[in-house]
Amino acid sequence: DAxxxxxxxxxxxxxxxxxxxRCKPISGHDYLFxxxxxxxxxxxxxxxxxNNVPIDDSGMPEDRFSAKMPNASFSTLKIQPSExxxxxxxxxxxxxxxxGANTGELFFGEGSRLTVL
Amino acid sequence: xxPVQSPQAVILREGEDAVINCSSSKALYSVHWYRQKHGEAxxxxxxxxxxxxxxxxDKISASFNEKKQQSSLYLTASQxxxxxxxxxxxxxxxxxxxxxxxxxPGTSLSVIP
Numbered sequence: 001d002a003x004x005x006x007x008x009x010x011x012x013x014x015x016x017x018x019x020x021x022r023c024k025p026i027s028g029h030d031y032l033f034x035x036x037x038x039x040x041x042x043x044x045x046x047x048x049x050x051n052n053v054p055i056d057d058s059g060m061p062e063d064r065f066s067a068k069m070p071n072a073s074f075s076t077l078k079i080q081p082s083e084x085x086x087x088x089x090x091x092x093x094x095x096x097x098x099x100g101a102n103t104g105e106l107f108f109g110e111g112s113r114l115t116v117l
Numbered sequence: 118x119x120p121v122q123s124p125q126a127v128i129l130r131e132g133e134d135a136v137i138n139c140s141s142s143k144a145l146y147s148v149h150w151y152r153q154k155h156g157e158a159x160x161x162x163x164x165x166x167x168x169x170x171x172x173x174x175d176k177i178s179a180s181f182n183e184k185k186q187q188s189s190l191y192l193t194a195s196q197x198x199x200x201x202x203x204x205x206x207x208x209x210x211x212x213x214x215x216x217x218x219x220x221x222p223g224t225s226l227s228v229i230p
Contacts, residue, residue, distance in 0.1 A: 033218070042119075043159070043204060043220040056217055091158060104147060104166075106206075106218060108158035 004109035012115045018080040021112045023092030031095040038088045082116045120207045122221040129195045137224045139205030141186040148188040149206035195228045
C-alpha cells in the first residue's frame with residue numbers, strides 16, 4: 001500500500017485566499033484524522049471521521065475551517081478565507097480501528113506545509 | 118485534554134538511557150507513543166491499552182499505569198537514530214464508543230556521539 005497520501009506538500013498563498021488540502025487514506029481504514037502542527041501549539045486534532053462520518057470537530061478553530069469526506073478514499077480540509085495564523089503543517093492520518101485487537105496505530109501522511117502571507 | 122510530558126528536552130550521549138513521562142488528568146483507555154524526526158511525519162512506536170501492560174521492541178519499551186493515568190517511555194543504550202521529538206497520545210475513556218487521540222506537547226531528544 002502507498003500509505004496516506006496528502007497534497008499539496010507545500011502551499012504558499014496570500015491572506016484571504018481559499019486553501020484546499022487533500023488526503024487519501026489507506027484503503028480499508030475506517031478512521032481519518034486531520035491534525036495541525038505548529039511550534040506553539042504542537043499537534044492539534046482538528047476533526048476526525050469514522051466511516052466517512054464526522055465524529056468530532058471540536059478542534060476546528062473557527063468557521064473558516066471546514067472538512068469533508070465524500071467517500072472512503074478521499075477527504076478535504078478547506079480554509080476560507082485563509083489568515084497568516086493558519087500557517088502550519090497539516091497532517092492527515094488514518095487508522096484501521098482505534099480500539100482494535102491489533103494496534104490502533106495512526107498512519108500519518110507526509111503533511112501539507114501551508115504558508116499564508 | 119492535552120496530556121503533560123516531561124522533560125521538555127533531553128540531550129544524551131550514545132549508549133545512555135532516558136525516560137520520558139506522560140500523564141493525564143483523565144481516565145485513559147490507551148496511550149500511544151510516536152517519534153517524529155525534523156521535517157517528517159510522526160511514526161508509531163507502540164500503543165499501550167488499559168490493563169497496565171508493558172510493551173517493548175528492541176531497546177525501547179513503555180509502561181502504562183492506568184490508575185495514575187501515567188505512561189513512561191524507556192530508551193536504553195540510546196543510538197544516534199533515536200534523536201527526534203517523542204509524542205505521547207492519549208485516548209480518554211468517554212461516554213460514547215468513539216474517541217480520539219490527543220497528543221502531548223512533545224519531548225525533544227538529542228543523542229550525540
